[in-house]
Amino acid sequence: xxxxxxxxxxxxxxxxxxxxxxxxxxxxxxxxxxxxxxxxxxxxxxxxxxxxxxxxxxxxxxxxxxxxxxxxxxxxxxxxxxxxxxxxxxxxxxxxxxxxxxxxxxxxxxxxxxxxx
Amino acid sequence: xxxxxxxxxxxxxxxxxxxxxxxxxxxxxxxxxxxxxxxxxxxxxxxxxxxxxxxxxxxxxxxxxxxxxxxxxxxxxxxxxxxxxxxxxxxxxxxxxxxxxxxxxxxxx
Numbered sequence: 001x002x003x004x005x006x007x008x009x010x011x012x013x014x015x016x017x018x019x020x021x022x023x024x025x026x027x028x029x030x031x032x033x034x035x036x037x038x039x040x041x042x043x044x045x046x047x048x049x050x051x052x053x054x055x056x057x058x059x060x061x062x063x064x065x066x067x068x069x070x071x072x073x074x075x076x077x078x079x080x081x082x083x084x085x086x087x088x089x090x091x092x093x094x095x096x097x098x099x100x101x102x103x104x105x106x107x108x109x110x111x112x113x114x115x116x117x
Numbered sequence: 118x119x120x121x122x123x124x125x126x127x128x129x130x131x132x133x134x135x136x137x138x139x140x141x142x143x144x145x146x147x148x149x150x151x152x153x154x155x156x157x158x159x160x161x162x163x164x165x166x167x168x169x170x171x172x173x174x175x176x177x178x179x180x181x182x183x184x185x186x187x188x189x190x191x192x193x194x195x196x197x198x199x200x201x202x203x204x205x206x207x208x209x210x211x212x213x214x215x216x217x218x219x220x221x222x223x224x225x226x
Binding site: 032034036038043044046049059091093095103104105106108111113 | 158160206
């Protein structure tokens, strides 16, 4: 089946640094990818919709200058957490939409756990 | 590791029919359980959740009960509408988050 990968799976960084997370669709092209954030024991929160070749659409309350999203190709979207802060520590999940016979199917990446010290 | 197994679709129902989408899980510890819905072209939206055994989550006529003895969290609705057509994902959060494969529901008038 379709596979979506994320890299890195875990990252620890110092406060004030930037961290880039990659989301790749390995065997299909994804015009749309989604980025989610999950806090411990809490629900998933949609951060933004990433569209290939155009600017991402951010959900209300998500700082676009802090969470930079780039969808440079049909198989790669990146999320960069800029000037990371301990409050940014979280589990970040991407998903990619695959169009099959006119219907969209969403595939999830395994997630990236970010810890900001 | 933790995992979620969800009823395969697609599911096609007539309006006002009864809906059940099965979801079972395996997890160490005591996960929280969720149902998410995705409409075409949109991201996931939380539909309902349950955080401990015997809890019942409900929203918009949908219900699911956290059954620890059967490790299940089946989604039900007594009377579906055309507007319920979407893809439904069962998910758990324990150490990390895990999703089922999704079940596509189509409701016909």
